[in-house]
Amino acid sequence: MAGCAAEPPPSAEPPARQGGGHTPDTLKFTAKTLDDKDFDGTSLAGKPAVIWFWTPWCPRCQGEAPHLGALARQYEGKITFVGVGAQDQVPAMKNFVADNGVSGFTHLADVNASVWTKFGVTQQPAYAFYYADGSLEIVKQQLTETALDDRVGKLTVK
Numbered sequence: 103m104a105g106c107a108a109e110p111p112p113s114a115e116p117p118a119r120q121g122g123g124h125t126p127d128t129l130k131f132t133a134k135t136l137d138d139k140d141f142d143g144t145s146l147a148g149k150p151a152v153i154w155f156w157t158p159w160c161p162r163c164q165g166e167a168p169h170l171g172a173l174a175r176q177y178e179g180k181i182t183f184v185g186v187g188a189q190d191q192v193p194a195m196k197n198f199v200a201d202n203g204v205s206g207f208t209h210l211a212d213v214n215a216s217v218w219t220k221f222g223v224t225q226q227p228a229y230a231f232y233y234a235d236g237s238l239e240i241v242k243q244q245l246t247e248t249a250l251d252d253r254v255g256k257l258t259v260k
Contacts, residue, residue, distance in 0.1 A: 150257035158198035167202035
């Protein structure tokens with residue numbers, strides 16, 4: 103797995119949305135949360151969700167974490183946020199969550215990178231935006247706060 107993703111060039115094309123009307127195969131996974139509870143990815147089906155892929159040692163992930171935490175609070179009850187930590191051990195992941203303002207939503211301990219692999223993620227930060235209509239948009243690069251706000255806002259549009 104590579105290091106932190108570079109800032110996208112201004113001319114980067116937005117990725118195409120996939121699926122629509124069914125549960126994407128990418129959501130068909132199970133994992134453990136940082137609290138050692140079972141998590142079923144299909145629980146996200148039929149409702150808007152943001153899946154954020156991060157590592158504890160990535161400075162870009164650390165930098166964007168407070169904004170993601172704020173978005174999760176802003177859209178609480180409307181959009182589900184799930185963090186997927188990888189490339190480290192659970193204690194480091196727990197410290198990252200506690201220290202970076204993202205303790206308000208569920209985080210998965212993807213120590214073997216199986217969830218990352220399911221989504222085709224090879225570097226962090228990355229995102230998967232799941233729309234209530236069943237479509238999925240995967241962004242494999244860091245997003246500016248404005249771009250992230252825009253994508254999250256579109257999840258609530260019917």
